[in-house]
Amino acid sequence: MTLSADPAAIPESETIEEASFLRDTMRAFRRNRMAMVGLAFVVLLVLGAVFAPWISPHDPYRVELDEQLLPMSATYWLGTDNFGRDVLTRILYGARISLVVGIVPSLVSMAIGTVLGILSGYIGGKTDFVVMRLADMMIAFPSLLLAMVVMYTLGANLLNIFLALALVGWASVARVVRSQTLALREKEFIEAARANGTSRAAIMVSHIFPNVVPTLIVLFSLSIPEAIMWESSLSFLGVGVQPPEASWGLLVAKGKEYMFQAPAVAIAPGVAILLTVMAFNFIGDGLRDALDPSMKD
Amino acid sequence: MNVNDPILSVRGLRTEFSGDRGDVRVLDDVAFDVGRGKIVGLVGESGSGKSMTALSLMGLVPRPQGSVSASSILLDGQDISKLDPAAMRRIRGRDIAMVFQEPMTSLNPVRKVWEQVGEPLAIHQGLGRKAIRKRVLDMFELVGIPEPRTRLDAYPHQLSGGLRQRAMIAMGLICEPKLLIADEPTTALDVTTQAQILALMRDLRDRVGTSIIMITHDLGIIAEMCDEVNVMYAGQMVEQADVFDLFERPSHPYTRGLLASIPRATVARAARRMPSIPGMVPNLARLPPGCRFAPRCGEVMAQCHRPPDLLSVGDGHAARCWLHAAGAVLPEGEMR
Numbered sequence: 001m002t003l004s005a006d007p008a009a010i011p012e013s014e015t016i017e018e019a020s021f022l023r024d025t026m027r028a029f030r031r032n033r034m035a036m037v038g039l040a041f042v043v044l045l046v047l048g049a050v051f052a053p054w055i056s057p058h059d060p061y062r063v064e065l066d067e068q069l070l071p072m073s074a075t076y077w078l079g080t081d082n083f084g085r086d087v088l089t090r091i092l093y094g095a096r097i098s099l100v101v102g103i104v105p106s107l108v109s110m111a112i113g114t115v116l117g118i119l120s121g122y123i124g125g126k127t128d129f130v131v132m133r134l135a136d137m138m139i140a141f142p143s144l145l146l147a148m149v150v151m152y153t154l155g156a157n158l159l160n161i162f163l164a165l166a167l168v169g170w171a172s173v174a175r176v177v178r179s180q181t182l183a184l185r186e187k188e189f190i191e192a193a194r195a196n197g198t199s200r201a202a203i204m205v206s207h208i209f210p211n212v213v214p215t216l217i218v219l220f221s222l223s224i225p226e227a228i229m230w231e232s233s234l235s236f237l238g239v240g241v242q243p244p245e246a247s248w249g250l251l252v253a254k255g256k257e258y259m260f261q262a263p264a265v266a267i268a269p270g271v272a273i274l275l276t277v278m279a280f281n282f283i284g285d286g287l288r289d290a291l292d293p294s295m296k297d
Numbered sequence: 298m299n300v301n302d303p304i305l306s307v308r309g310l311r312t313e314f315s316g317d318r319g320d321v322r323v324l325d326d327v328a329f330d331v332g333r334g335k336i337v338g339l340v341g342e343s344g345s346g347k348s349m350t351a352l353s354l355m356g357l358v359p360r361p362q363g364s365v366s367a368s369s370i371l372l373d374g375q376d377i378s379k380l381d382p383a384a385m386r387r388i389r390g391r392d393i394a395m396v397f398q399e400p401m402t403s404l405n406p407v408r409k410v411w412e413q414v415g416e417p418l419a420i421h422q423g424l425g426r427k428a429i430r431k432r433v434l435d436m437f438e439l440v441g442i443p444e445p446r447t448r449l450d451a452y453p454h455q456l457s458g459g460l461r462q463r464a465m466i467a468m469g470l471i472c473e474p475k476l477l478i479a480d481e482p483t484t485a486l487d488v489t490t491q492a493q494i495l496a497l498m499r500d501l502r503d504r505v506g507t508s509i510i511m512i513t514h515d516l517g518i519i520a521e522m523c524d525e526v527n528v529m530y531a532g533q534m535v536e537q538a539d540v541f542d543l544f545e546r547p548s549h550p551y552t553r554g555l556l557a558s559i560p561r562a563t564v565a566r567a568a569r570r571m572p573s574i575p576g577m578v579p580n581l582a583r584l585p586p587g588c589r590f591a592p593r594c595g596e597v598m599a600q601c602h603r604p605p606d607l608l609s610v611g612d613g614h615a616a617r618c619w620l621h622a623a624g625a626v627l628p629e630g631e632m633r
Binding site for chain 2: 187188189191193194195196197198206207213291292293
């Protein structure tokens with residue numbers, strides 16, 4: 001049997017270059033205007049957060065009691081809060097915490113949820129039972145209470161916020177991924193892969209996972225705003241970020257008391273949350289479409 | 298090893314499924330051979346066990362509900378019936394490959410065609426991406442995919458059904474397997490494409506010498522493609538013959554029924570109702586005690602309440618029917 005042409009017979013100049021998956025995806029993503037706007041906003045926000053000390057002439061923590069609750073002006077673009085601190089500066093510093101809190105725990109819970117969900121759905125049997133009962137337990141528990149318990153016992157710092165949010169978040173991801181895996185494993189291409197001698201691990205990694213990615217991206221773009229909200233709730237209840245540190249949720253919580261004297265103090269960070277959440281949703285939609293092969297033509 | 302030995306020799310293949318209402322034997326004592334470089338057909342109605350035979354050979358019967366046992370399954374002299382799942386995995390895709398019925402869903406929609414077609418190479422030969430790409434390109438040319446170079450990076454939805462089935466055949470043959478199992482490879486394709494795919498498979502058999510098991514319910518395909526035919530009914534082989542013999546001297550009433558049910562384009566026949574076999578395939582959980590075809594058979598006799606064996610009716614031709622037993626009482630006008 002000789003199926004293969006002699007490899008030497010193909011001239012070297014014709015060795016077939018592979019079209020890069022990443023380049024394909026990037027091109028498709030760039031064509032999506034809303035996604036690009038979202039991306040631009042997030043990039044600006046990240047730059048603003050990172051370079052806040054150089055951008056803003058104000059100190060976010062210095063109290064100026066004779067400059068309380070000033071309206072918008074050339075010096076204080078969004079006015080000042082009840083301690084005379086510049087609101088815009090505090091939003092920029094708050095972005096540091098809110099962005100990290102939005103992204104990191106989401107990534108962690110996505111990672112845990114995806115691995116457990118695929119294992120549970122594909123292997124089934126006892127694995128499935130154990131993972132899903134664990135997930136049921138996590139979901140049955142009031143998540144806010146669970147997060148508070150974690151924060152209270154381990155102490156209120158950023159790392160523990162990540163831990164608490166990941167602990168609360170993985171179960172719903174695992175459920176969604178499991179149900180997708182259950183549908184996928186019955187597909188004919190999985191049987192075809194098995195007929196090729198593909199191992200179970202390889203099927204999960206290279207056949208199931210790529211089909212779950214679009215769902216994960218949607219879940220991710222939804223979980224970022226959720227995580228920002230969670231952090232706000234925890235901070236509001238006093239077990240999250242501690243003043244005088246600033247996070248957006250904390251700014252809204254503290255600012256709402258001065259709603260009538262200086263509405264910008266509460267509304268401005270609220271708008272920041274809204275815009276960021278929207279930007280991530282646009283990015284998520286764009287990525288999902290860009291990753292779908294049938295949208296690339 | 299003798300070149301005249303069959304590439305595949307199956308003996309006593311039994312596949313059972315356990316369910317809530319007891320065990321169901323979906324394959325009962327299936328035995329057949331596939332000669333080197335031959336195309337062997339498995340024909341039968343839906344539920345006769347054709348596809349289950351393929352899955353049993355591949356070790357792909359779903360566990361733990363299904364269980365497969367066999368006295369022996371010799372693949373090129375090696376008994377693969379007692380291999381553990383890991384060893385069986387190394388056989389799949391390398392020594393036995395399979396082409397499925399639905400080319401539309403047999404390829405992963407989010408992966409490029411070349412990655413999937415080349416997957417067996419990565420698994421069984423550990424080749425690098427560049428080498429695999431080159432081999433896939435060769436295979437694309439071999440199976441007649443036009444513009445193979447640009448098709449490498451295509452996604453499945455960018456290919457037509459015929460091209461996808463060609464890609465599936467390329468995937469099946471890429472490790473140069475000893476045996477290719479084609480499970481209704483053309484059922485989902487339109488008639489023109491069907492003819493092209495069949496011609497391709499015949500051509501590949503002639504050029505590459507692959508032995509092929511062709512599973513189909515279409516006797517036209519059998520007549521066109523196969524060297525030998527196995528007719529299955531309710532999990533059993535009911536007739537085995539050379540393809541010419543089968544069409545010339547169908548010896549089991551079921552085979553005759555199948556042949557009679559082929560629609561013909563002649564005017565005289567067109568006026569008449571299309572002939573069909575009365576009744577339905579029996580429920581495998583409640584089989585008749587004797588011959589499984591007896592309830593639908595027009596030639597049923599007293600002996601038929603006892604299960605018949607495969608009886609020889611000529612050189613390499615056997616039928617599971619009492620009509621061919623010595624001393625059988627033949628119905629009026631029956632020819633032997």
